[in-house]
Amino acid sequence: MTVCLELICVLLLVFITLYITITAERDLLKSYKNTVEEFNHTIISLQDNYTDLMTEKDQLKNNFNSLSQKKLELETRVNDLSPEKSQLQGSFDALSQKKLELETEPRKLSTHGNDRFFISSESMSWSESRQYCRDRGADLIIINTEEKQRFITSLFKEDMFFGAWIGLSDTETEGIMKWVDNSPLNRGFFDRGEPNNMGNEDCIEVDTFRDPVNNWNDAPCSMGKKCICEK
Known part of the structure; x- marks a missing residue:
């Protein structure tokens, strides 16, 4: 009886041990299976990513070739x-x-009888104005009649807000006016009180915003003004 009881205990112990071992192995197999499945999912995901990357690479290559x-x-x-x-x-x-x-170039070209006149578009000194006229086959204008004076005043009235040089000066001898052809001044059309030689004013301008006839004024020859040339 005692031997049988001991044998049963041994068998029970063996059975328990086998059960525990089998259960542990089963759990281990299940864990291995889950791990393998995760690996498979990871591999599949990596394969998909690789495929997408290769597709993107091909697209980038095509874009690069196109560019x-x-x-x-x-x-x-x-x-x-x-x-x-x-x-x-x-x-x-x-x-x-x-x-x-x-x-x-001259802003206007007009005629009066056989004379041709033009006015410069820029302001210059009296000597520069004379050279300007000469470079164009002309000289500063000589005005020796009232008819010509009225014509010049009416023709260039809108262009000479600051006056325009004519070919008259007393640069050689103070008080003795001469034209650019060296002829003396016989008749002048000076404004009231002019010429007054205030500040060494030796050159003559036409200021059309003064009297329509008597509108000459003496001014410093170095001042920048437009000029009237005559051919």
């Missing part, structure tokens, strides 16, 4: 436009020069 082709086309276009740009720049420079020439 490279576009860059080549633009470089070719730039090279083709370079001669056109040079031509346009040359035309622009020529037009700018022409504009500058036109801006420095």
